[in-house]
Amino acid sequence: xxxxxxxxxxxxxxxxxxxxxxxxxxxxxxxxxxxxxxxxxxxxxxxxxxxxxxxxxxxxxxxxxxxxxxxxxxxxxxxxxxxxxxxxxxxxxxxxxxxxxxxxxxxxxxxxxxxxxxxxxxxxxxxxxxxxxxxxxxxxxxxxxxxxxxxxxxxxxxxxxxxxxxxxxxxxxxxxxxxxxxxxxxxxxxxxxxxxxxxxxxxxxxxxxxxxxxxxxxxxxxxxxxxxxxxxxxxxxxxxx
Amino acid sequence: xxxxxxxxxxxxxxxxxxxxxxxxxxxxxxxxxxxxxxxxxxxxxxxxxxxxxxxxxxxxxxxxxxxxxxxxxxxxxxxxxxxxxxxxxxxxxxxxxxxxxxxxxxxxxxxxxxxxxxxxxxxxxxxxxxxxxxxxxxxxxxxxxxxxxxxxxxxxxxxxxxxxxxxxxxxxxxxxxxxxxxxxxxxxxxxxxxxxxxxxxxxxxxxxxxxxxxxxxxxxxxxxxxxxxxxxxxxxxxxxxx
Numbered sequence: 115x116x117x118x119x120x121x122x123x124x125x126x127x128x129x130x131x132x133x134x135x136x137x138x139x140x141x142x143x144x145x146x147x148x149x150x151x152x153x154x155x156x157x158x159x160x161x162x163x164x165x166x167x168x169x170x171x172x173x174x175x176x177x178x179x180x181x182x183x184x185x186x187x188x189x190x191x192x193x194x195x196x197x198x199x200x201x202x203x204x205x206x207x208x209x210x211x212x213x214x215x216x217x218x219x220x221x222x223x224x225x226x227x228x229x230x231x232x233x234x235x236x237x238x239x240x241x242x243x244x245x246x247x248x249x250x251x252x253x254x255x256x257x258x259x260x261x262x263x264x265x266x267x268x269x270x271x272x273x274x275x276x277x278x279x280x281x282x283x284x285x286x287x288x289x290x291x292x293x294x295x296x297x298x299x300x301x302x303x304x305x306x307x308x309x310x311x312x313x314x315x316x317x318x319x320x321x322x323x324x325x326x327x328x329x330x331x332x333x334x335x336x337x338x339x340x341x342x343x344x345x346x347x348x349x350x351x352x353x354x355x
Numbered sequence: 356x357x358x359x360x361x362x363x364x365x366x367x368x369x370x371x372x373x374x375x376x377x378x379x380x381x382x383x384x385x386x387x388x389x390x391x392x393x394x395x396x397x398x399x400x401x402x403x404x405x406x407x408x409x410x411x412x413x414x415x416x417x418x419x420x421x422x423x424x425x426x427x428x429x430x431x432x433x434x435x436x437x438x439x440x441x442x443x444x445x446x447x448x449x450x451x452x453x454x455x456x457x458x459x460x461x462x463x464x465x466x467x468x469x470x471x472x473x474x475x476x477x478x479x480x481x482x483x484x485x486x487x488x489x490x491x492x493x494x495x496x497x498x499x500x501x502x503x504x505x506x507x508x509x510x511x512x513x514x515x516x517x518x519x520x521x522x523x524x525x526x527x528x529x530x531x532x533x534x535x536x537x538x539x540x541x542x543x544x545x546x547x548x549x550x551x552x553x554x555x556x557x558x559x560x561x562x563x564x565x566x567x568x569x570x571x572x573x574x575x576x577x578x579x580x581x582x583x584x585x586x587x588x589x590x591x592x593x594x595x596x597x
Contacts, residue, residue: 120399129394133387137445138488140380144373144441145481148474151369155361157471161463162478168462169455169479173486175516176451180487181494182513185502188495195391197495201488202388203446208419215414219407231401236411238392239403244415245446246385247423252443253381255427256436257374263432266579269362274468276578281432282457282467283532284539284574286525288566289449291543293518297551311515315522323530334462337454337523344519349512 117229121192130198137202168334175341180206187213190224191237203245216240290316307354314344365470370436377440384444418560425564429571433457433467437477445484450517454524455483461527535578543570 120126152162183206187196191213199209214224216236222229224237267273294313296306318340326333348354356364395401426448427439433453434442442452457467459479465471494502529536543566555561 115399117401120395120401123399125394125398126391129391132390133384134488134492136380136384136387137484140376140384140441140444141481141484143376143380144437145478147369147373147376148437148477148481151365152471152474152478154364154369155356155470155474157463157465157474161465162475165459165463165475165479166482169459169482170486172455172458173451173483174490175520176447176454177487177490179450179513179516180447181490181502182505182510184491184494185510188498188502193495193498197491198391200447200491201445202384203444205446205448205450208446211418212415215418216403216408216411219411219414220404231395231399232404235392235395235401235403236408238395239408240411240415242388242392243408243412244419246388247416247420248426248443248446249381249385251423252427252439253378256377256431256439259428259431259439260436271469273579273582275466275472276468276582277432277575278435278467278472279528279531280535280574280578281571282453283525283528283536284570285430285433285449285453285567286521286528287536287539288543288570289521290518290525291540291547291566292562293521295544295547295551303548303551307515308518311518312522315519316526317522318519319523319526320530323527334458337458337520337527340523340526341516341519344522345512345515348515348519349508 115231117231117234118192120231121195121229121234126192126194130194133198133202164334171334171338175338183210186210186225190229191234191241195238195241199241203249204241208245209241212241212244213237215244304355305353307348310351310354311344311348314347315341318343361470365473373437373440377437381440381444421559422563425568429564429568432571432575435473435476437473438480441477441480441484445487447487450520451483451487452480454520456480457524457528535574539570539574542573546570 149162180200184196184200187199187209196209200206210224216239217224217229217233220230220233220236222233263277267277290312293306293308293311295303296308297303319336322332322336322340326336427443430442430448430453431439434456438452438456442448445452456476456479459482460467460472460475463475465475467476525536525540546566546569547562549555550562550565555565558565
């Protein structure tokens with residue numbers, strides 16, 4: 115059998131379906147436990163619904179980016195593996211690189227050479243072996259890190275809030291900076307389209323926050339509107355490289 | 356429930372349960388991710404070159420191994436323990452889990468770091484996983500034939516969606532303390548310039564973790580020090596009044 119026929123075969127759909135089902139199961143389980151706990155500590159149903167709606171709306175844009183990333187995986191490692199890898203552990207950036215590292219070892223350049231069964235197996239094994247480190251470390255360090263955090267805050271909710279607030283701004287600052295600062299070997303530092311998009315995203319968000327301060331209903335759409343508007347304008351405007 | 360009861364319920368009933376589920380599902384997740392490669396081997400005799408697989412693993416580990424440890428540490432203060440279990444098993448953390456759980460908190464009007472904030476973040480994250488899987492499933496069923504018909508302009512424009520998202524999120528959360536946000540952004544930009552100039556080329560995959568780790572922990576330390584100074588000043592002022 116040809117490697118791509120194997121990659122897109124029914125047994126592979128079943129094999130990849132199991133991990134996908136696990137991730138769905140985890141989400142449903144954690145959501146139901148968190149909803150129960152919300153009820154127990156007296157969060158209103160309305161508050162919970164607002165959170166669900168906001169997350170659902172926010173999810174759509176990034177999901178499309180992941181979907182477009184899956185396109186390249188469909189061609190290289192087949193539908194089932196691409197579908198599973200981007201549902202479980204994986205990230206758009208990681209999977210392509212890991213698959214390429216695997217096939218390179220047996221002389222197949224991903225996307226250029228035809229896939230062989232051995233190269234396919236190399237790709238899948240490498241993707242799996244190189245990604246489980248995240249889950250293992252995260253899973254076994256979470257309660258330890260919680261204890262350390264507890265020691266630092268002394269159980270104070272105010273300090274917990276300060277920590278999360280400081281961390282989230284720091285985190286998004288580093289994401290934005292990674293898009294603002296771009297360089298390559300030919301021209302050195304340059305003003306990229308990504309930088310334009312990040313700046314416009316911030317600008318449109320500022321405008322949306324002003325508008326939604328008056329029209330409360332709009333606020334859960336703020337992020338989606340700002341990011342789509344910034345994306346379109348970045349694509350149209352002749353600024354940035 | 357009053358505040359003490361809430362904390363007591365959260366710490367003694369909810370969290371122990373979530374830790375148990377989180378660890379168990381994490382371990383199962385690692386095991387089931389081996390099913391596809393095993394099926395490849397057993398059903399189709401598509402077996403990797405065992406002599407060359409270690410080299411592939413080591414190449415991957417050299418590129419990503421540092422992130423296995425740095426990312427969980429870096430994201431912990433945002434995700435919390437329950438979020439950590441979910442986010443690292445589902446992946447796509449920066450581009451999806453963090454934005455969705457924090458927007459859920461904003462929309463619900465709960466503060467991060469509180470019990471309510473933690474529950475809402477978990478719900479938001481679960482929703483984002485379900486939507487991600489749904490959209491990917493629809494995409495994979497439509498298949499390459501339909502997806503490759505997407506106009507090149509649309510696919511190209513999607514490259515700008517994530518930077519726009521991050522810019523918008525920084526505005527959302529940074530505006531409350533604009534000086535801190537600008538400071539953080541400048542710090543990270545300087546760090547990226549230095550990384551591109553090769554100052555940190557002795558560190559493994561520095562560009563992927565150095566800015567976020569140092570910004571997160573530096574930022575936390577800074578804010579905690581400022582807060583404790585404020586507390587001391589307030590206490591001193593109170594004493595004066597007496």
